[in-house]
Amino acid sequence: GAGVSQSPSNKVTEKGKDVELRCDPISGHTALYWYRQSLGQGLEFLIYFQGNSAPDKSGLPSDRFSAERTGGSVSTLTIQRTQQEDSAVYLCASSQRWGNTGELFFGEGSRLTVL
Amino acid sequence: GQQVMQIPQYQHVQEGEDFTTYCNSSTTLSNIQWYKQRPGGHPVFLIQLVKSGEVKKQKRLTFQFGEAKKNSSLHITATQTTDVGTYFCAGAGGYSTLTFGKGTMLLVSP
Incomplete structure (x- = not known):
């Protein structure tokens, strides 16, 4: 696709429920990152994929x-038994270059609210 | 683990004034990147610095990487209202993943 696509854009769930967040990176980008951003805060690194493996x-x-991450493309972040402190915007980014020297292209994020 | 500190957390300037944000790492970095996040938006890449003492300019923005590769700065000359947003630095050492600073929120009053 033209950019990094994330879904859902907004998710409201009840405490204790499981949620799945999806990221579709830019075609051909081998590196994929998940970050979490709480209101007014910085970016908290969660996990990094190179291809299908998570180094x-x-x-x-x-x-x-x-x-x-399957097929070196789409990634799913799953949160089980959600807690209120999980409420945040979950950002996915992809990069053409592996390692830490490539420009990150971010999606619009998935805003998770746990009631 | 690697930490990247960014100051100030917040700055409010009048349009036309200059602005600088500073980024400091606890360890030597192999490279540093800068991103801008507009209110309600997602981070957008601005630049990457790799060499010790490197200085790069993008119009009114000047980016510097320290000689020891442990600090960096972003300077905006004559701010405009379009510069509003949060500026993040992100550094990496060796093969480690990029670590983002907490960002500096810039507010520009007309």
Whole structure:
């Protein structure tokens, strides 16, 4: 696609429910990142994919968070048993270059609200 | 782990005034990137610096990478209302993932 696409753009869920957030990166981009941004805060790194493998998942805050990437393309971030502190904007970014020297192209984000 | 500190957190200027945000790392960086996020938007890449002491300019924006590759700055000359947003630096050392600073929010009054 022309840009990084994320869905849903907004998600309201009840505490304890599971949610899935989807990211469709720019075609041909091998690197994919997930970040989390709370209101007025910086970008908190969650996980990084190179192809389908995740060499760096150090930022996942707990075992309720998991992510996968299939076919070197679409990625899904899953949050199980959501808590109110999970409320944030989840941003996905892709990069043409692997490693840490490539420009990141961000999607519009998925805003998650946990009631 | 690697930390990237950014100051100030917030700055309010009058249109036409200059603005500078500073980024400092606890470790030597292999490169540093700068992003701008408009209110309600997503971060957009501005530039990447790789070399020690590097200076790059984009119109009214000047980016610097320190000699020790542990700090960087973004300077905007004669701010305009279109410069409003949050400016983030993001640094990486070795093969580590990019670490973002908390950003500097710039507000420009006409």
